[in-house]
Amino acid sequence: MSRFPLSRRSVLTGLAGTAALAGLSPAAMSQTKAKLVVIGGGFGGATAAKYLKQLMPGASVTLIEPKSTYYACPFSNLVIGGGRELSAQAFGYDGLKALGIEIVQQAADAVDADARTVTLADGASLSWDRLVMSPGIDFRWGALEGYDEGAVDAMPHAWKAGQQTTLLRRQLEEMEDGGLVVMSAPAAPFRCPPGPYERASLIANYLKTQKPKSKLLVLDAKDSFSKQSLFEEAWAARYPDHLEWRGASDFGRVVAVNPETMTLSTEFDEIEATVANVIPPQQAGRIAHAAGVADQTGWCPINGLTFESTLVPGIHVLGDATIAAPMPKSAFSANLQAKVCAAQITRLLAGQDPEATVLANTCYSYVADDAAVSITGVYTNDDGKLMSVDGAGGVSPLAAAPSVREAEAAQALAWFRTITSEAFG
Amino acid sequence: MSALKTRQLMAAALLGAAASLSACNPANGTDDAGMDGLKQAEQVSVPDRTSMLAMSCSGCHSEAGQAIVSLEGYSREELMTALMRYHDEADGTTVMHRLMRGYSEADMASISVYLAGDKPL
Numbered sequence: 001m002s003r004f005p006l007s008r009r010s011v012l013t014g015l016a017g018t019a020a021l022a023g024l025s026p027a028a029m030s031q032t033k034a035k036l037v038v039i040g041g042g043f044g045g046a047t048a049a050k051y052l053k054q055l056m057p058g059a060s061v062t063l064i065e066p067k068s069t070y071y072a073c074p075f076s077n078l079v080i081g082g083g084r085e086l087s088a089q090a091f092g093y094d095g096l097k098a099l100g101i102e103i104v105q106q107a108a109d110a111v112d113a114d115a116r117t118v119t120l121a122d123g124a125s126l127s128w129d130r131l132v133m134s135p136g137i138d139f140r141w142g143a144l145e146g147y148d149e150g151a152v153d154a155m156p157h158a159w160k161a162g163q164q165t166t167l168l169r170r171q172l173e174e175m176e177d178g179g180l181v182v183m184s185a186p187a188a189p190f191r192c193p194p195g196p197y198e199r200a201s202l203i204a205n206y207l208k209t210q211k212p213k214s215k216l217l218v219l220d221a222k223d224s225f226s227k228q229s230l231f232e233e234a235w236a237a238r239y240p241d242h243l244e245w246r247g248a249s250d251f252g253r254v255v256a257v258n259p260e261t262m263t264l265s266t267e268f269d270e271i272e273a274t275v276a277n278v279i280p281p282q283q284a285g286r287i288a289h290a291a292g293v294a295d296q297t298g299w300c301p302i303n304g305l306t307f308e309s310t311l312v313p314g315i316h317v318l319g320d321a322t323i324a325a326p327m328p329k330s331a332f333s334a335n336l337q338a339k340v341c342a343a344q345i346t347r348l349l350a351g352q353d354p355e356a357t358v359l360a361n362t363c364y365s366y367v368a369d370d371a372a373v374s375i376t377g378v379y380t381n382d383d384g385k386l387m388s389v390d391g392a393g394g395v396s397p398l399a400a401a402p403s404v405r406e407a408e409a410a411q412a413l414a415w416f417r418t419i420t421s422e423a424f425g
Numbered sequence: 426m427s428a429l430k431t432r433q434l435m436a437a438a439l440l441g442a443a444a445s446l447s448a449c450n451p452a453n454g455t456d457d458a459g460m461d462g463l464k465q466a467e468q469v470s471v472p473d474r475t476s477m478l479a480m481s482c483s484g485c486h487s488e489a490g491q492a493i494v495s496l497e498g499y500s501r502e503e504l505m506t507a508l509m510r511y512h513d514e515a516d517g518t519t520v521m522h523r524l525m526r527g528y529s530e531a532d533m534a535s536i537s538v539y540l541a542g543d544k545p546l
Contacts, residue, residue: 332484336481339477339480340477340480343480347473355474355477356474357477357478358478358527358528360524360527362484362485362524374520378524378527389526392523392524392525392526392527394523396518404518410492411493413492414485414491414493417487418483418485418486418493422487
């Protein structure tokens with residue numbers, strides 16, 4: 001066995017090798033001709049396709065993703081703040097192709113769980129023995145009055161990275177000094193719980209350094225949020241004149257927006273923004289609803305052991321679309337869920353029961369260009385239920401030396417390189 | 426440089442700059458509770474659970490030369506010493522301290538064996 005176990009190949013070699021010791025037949029695993037289809041080429045889907053193919057080289061693995069370039073959301077707040085270019089967020093699928101994964105560059109239109117098929121946008125049909133869906137999020141257009149698909153140019157969400165990310169940055173750059181930037185943050189659950197507050201930090205940092213007479217007002221549908229004490233500490237120290245946060249009980253919840261007048265309404269007042277960033281209410285991506293794996297909450301219930309849908313057998317769901325709490329909707333979670341799911345599908349196809357394990361999550365958030373804080377969690381999945389481990393996890397210390405924040409900023413960058421390589425490399 | 430010295434330095438890197446070298450010496454660690462856990466893991470094969478446990482590591486740790494240390498080249502004793510240290514340091518606040526508090530000794534031992542590239546005995 002390799003002495004370099006965390007290289008991609010050896011982690012996988014190790015998995016196959018040690019599986020033999022538990023009574024699995026590596027031959028049976030590698031010779032499976034199973035047809036495995038993955039919908040969605042983000043952190044969850046790309047990772048799942050890769051691990052399925054490497055665990056079962058004889059299987060046919062197809063990744064359905066309409067876009068040729070994926071723009072990663074983690075670190076996209078740095079692009080908005082001016083400290084990073086969007087090109088650093090772009091990832092393609094050539095690495096997966098080279099592994100023997102078939103990439104179908106189309107949208108999945110429908111799923112028939114009984115016939116075990118996926119219908120593509122062009123009408124073609126793919127059959128599958130196991131389907132993995134990592135559909136990400138869609139917005140609940142109109143759930144916030146006035147915010148529909150027609151509003152996103154005037155009031156970008158920038159909650160799916162790409163053109164929206166650069167649009168929001170450009171609006172900040174074109175704003176005259178003295179302007180008011182307003183962000184609307186949604187109620188939970190939503191993609192990337194600390195994301196709005198990292199973004200608020202980096203926008204405030206931009207205003208402080210480039211547009212010092214301007215200000216950011218964060219209007220929040222919640223009274224508490226992820227890493228709150230750490231963000232508030234950073235805001236008080238760094239951005240006292242450039243960032244104001246209003247929680248729900250302080251009439252912070254936005255109830256309507258008007259992109260023509262650039263106003264956001266709370267239950268108390270109406271605020272005119274120079275630049276408005278509306279992070280809208282969310283739900284699982286469209287195809288999850290079409291496949292019947294989303295419930296009345298708009299999200300997808302899963303078995304925490306296998307990530308198989310509890311609504312539709314044979315379909316596994318990963319990442320932001322799932323109800324995996326206490327695991328957050330993060331790239332780290334999606335990537336790890338994909339690996340564990342691929343391992344469990346390998347076991348299932350080899351006739352073995354899934355096995356319980358321990359999962360983790362780590363999310364870094366920048367509070368300035370060169371300073372970051374983190375949150376971690378550890379989770380068990382015995383009996384199919386994801387549970388936080390008592391006494392583990394938590395956030396960076398308050399009142400830490402600048403060197404601690406700088407070290408976490410450097411770790412964040414290393415994490416980004418690793419996680420994107422794990423998914424797309 | 427002696428092999429032992431090299432291992433001590435690598436384990437120190439794993440633990441971070443604050444760790445003392447003496448605590449990283451595998452020879453000093455063999456009587457620790459953690460080493461008992463390691464022996465148990467060698468006897469009880471839980472490879473599939475273990476493979477999935479190690480998947481969490483691969484979300485952050487990869488090649489050398491970055492702000493997050495590469496895990497390549499460490500022995501299971503060094504890995505176990507480091508993981509137990511993170512697990513036990515009550516006032517530790519790093520990501521690894523916060524994470525390892527959630528792992529049992531048996532799981533840390535399994536991970537150490539797996540990452541060292543050793544086959545469970």
